[in-house]
Structure formats: structure tokens, C-alpha cells
Amino acid sequence: MVEIKTDAALDAMREAGRVVARALAAVREAAGVGVSLKELDEAARTVLAEAGARSPFLGYRPSFAPTPFPAVICTSVNDAIVHGVPTDYRLRDGDLVSVDCGARLDGWTGDAAVSFTVGTPRPADLALIAATQQALDAGIAAARVGSRIGDVSHAIGSVARTAGCGMPADFGGHGIGRSMHEDPHVPNRGRPGRGLRLRHGLVIAIEPMLMAGGHDDYRTAPDGWTLCTVDGSRAAHIEHTVAVTEEGPRILTLP
Structure with a gap:
């Protein structure tokens, strides 16, 4: 079931989104050569606690997962795509890191992710991050009243194809509100003019x-959570x- 939010609900979701943005900023500031992934998790936990927010990730267990997320x-x-579990691994010079974070505040949820490099960046990694940002920007620009989910999906997929990049076919975006994952599913590839019509x-x-x-295949790591590229590529x-509004797309997780 697709829930259409009121303007008051959008404002409340914006507050949850601000917490997510602050948590991601704290993680990025804490990241550096020699810092462990668990230390990054602690940085995010501190921001959530100070805001009085809860994590929709902690304890989450979808059908594919062998254990609740810790x-x-x-x-x-x-080479990890998404769902990486924070461990004692310490970041090394040149690592490419993607961090996904959510927050639930006053009954509403925000969800966002960033990718960045640690230490000396590889030019190819910077190009990959730029292409991913371009794909996101294209998807957001297509999220307008009267358009369809397929328009968003097509915009994302077109950028990825032009960049020569692959995308895991089984994973994409989603509706969000009182729960982290709601209808509709938002694929990262699709045909324009198809799917649910977007409403304010x-x-x-x-x-x-x-x-x-450039491959779409992926493998699941032994932890049962982390999705990795099959060829070891980054x-x-x-x-x-993002909220669809009459005034255009409203990004709720900006800083």
C-alpha cells in the first residue's frame, strides 16, 4: 500500500532527515586511515542519541538476512556494494567507503547514503562516485508530480549505462515514511512512462x-548481509x- 503524506508529515520527515544528514557528516569527519568501521558506527550512534532518534537499521532483519543487523x-x-556490516576493519589509504544511515524521529523515518574515499583517492574511484551522484541527481530530477516510477528508474539507469557501470538488479530504492521500507519499489532501471504515477x-x-x-551480478559475503561485486571491482x-511535491522534488535528507 502506498501512503501519501500530508505537508505536516513531510515537515516531520525533514526533521528525521536532518538527523541522518548530521550522522553521515559525523561519520565522514571521523573516517580516516586507521579508523575502524565500528568507530564510524559509534560516531553515528552518538548523533542519533543526542537527537533522541532511533535507528531503523539496528535489529532489522529482512527475509534474506540470517541475523538481525547489528x-x-x-x-x-x-568491492562491497551495500549492506556492509561494521567490523574491526581499519580503513586504509585509498579505500572507497559507502555509508548508509537511517533515523526514526517522532514516528517518521529518513534514509540516506554517501560514498567517499579515504586518504589518497584513485581517479577511477572519484569518477565512479561522480557517476553515482549524477545518477542520483537524474533520478531526483525525474521525481515530479505526474511522472511515473519508470521515469525515475530510467533516468538512473541511463546515467549508469552511459558511464559503463553495472547495478545489482534485485536492489533499488523504496517508499519511506513511518517505516524504512514501504511501497513502492523504485528500481534503478526501467522504462519511462511505466509504473505508479507520482503524486504530491x-x-x-x-x-x-x-x-x-560493468556487470550486474553480485555475490553475498559470508556474513549474509554484505553484497559484493563478483569481479572485485569497486x-x-x-x-x-525525496518528497514529490507540486513545487518539485524536495530532498528531505540534505544537511
Whole structure:
């Protein structure tokens, strides 16, 4: 069931989105060579606690997962695409890191992700991150009243194809509101003019996941959570929670 939010609900979701943005900023500031992924998780936990927010990630267990998720952020490094579990791994010079974070505040949820490099960046990684950001921007621009989900999906997929990147076919964006995952599903590829028509008050999380190797296949790591590229190529993941409004797309997880 697709829930259309009131303008008051959008304002409340914006407050949850601000918490997510602050948590991601704190994680990015804490990240550096020698810092562990668990330390990044602690940085996000501190922001959520100070805001009086809860994590929709902590304890989450979808049907594919063998165990509940143990952290408030996903930390996906290098060939990890999404859903990386924070461990004692310490960041190394040149690592590409994707961090996904959510927050639930006063009954409403925000969800966003960033990708960045640690230490000396590889030019290819910077290009991959830029392409992922471009795909997100294209998806957001297509999220307008009267358009359809397929228009958003097509905009994302077109950028990825032009960049020569692959995307995991089974994963994409989603509706969001009182729960982190709601209808509708927002694929990262699709045909324009197809799917649900977008209305004022629909809120979706748009999240392109690009793989530099150009393949769409992925594998699941032994932890049962982390999705990785099959060829060891790098991946990037960037996400925003976006409200469809009569005035145009409203990004609810901006700083």
C-alpha cells in the first residue's frame, strides 16, 4: 500500500532527515586511515542519541538476512556494494567507503547514503562516485508530480549505462515514511512512462548503486548481509529521501 503524506508529515520527515544528514557528516569527519568501521558506527550512534532518534537499521532483519543487523550504519568498502556490516576493519589509504544511515524521529523515518574515499583517492574511484551522484541527481530530477516510477528508474539507469557501470538488479530504492521500507519499489532501471504515477506527498528513497566493472551480478559475503561485486571491482552507493511535491522534488535528507 502506498501512503501519501500530508505537508505536516513531510515537515516531520525533514526533521528525521536532518538527523541522518548530521550522522553521515559525523561519520565522514571521523573516517580516516586507521579508523575502524565500528568507530564510524559509534560516531553515528552518538548523533542519533543526542537527537533522541532511533535507528531503523539496528535489529532489522529482512527475509534474506540470517541475523538481525547489528549496527546503525552500513559500511561498504571497496568491492562491497551495500549492506556492509561494521567490523574491526581499519580503513586504509585509498579505500572507497559507502555509508548508509537511517533515523526514526517522532514516528517518521529518513534514509540516506554517501560514498567517499579515504586518504589518497584513485581517479577511477572519484569518477565512479561522480557517476553515482549524477545518477542520483537524474533520478531526483525525474521525481515530479505526474511522472511515473519508470521515469525515475530510467533516468538512473541511463546515467549508469552511459558511464559503463553495472547495478545489482534485485536492489533499488523504496517508499519511506513511518517505516524504512514501504511501497513502492523504485528500481534503478526501467522504462519511462511505466509504473505508479507520482503524486504530491509521495516520499521515496532514491539510491543508485553503481559497480565499476560493468556487470550486474553480485555475490553475498559470508556474513549474509554484505553484497559484493563478483569481479572485485569497486562500487559506490549514494541515496536521498525525496518528497514529490507540486513545487518539485524536495530532498528531505540534505544537511
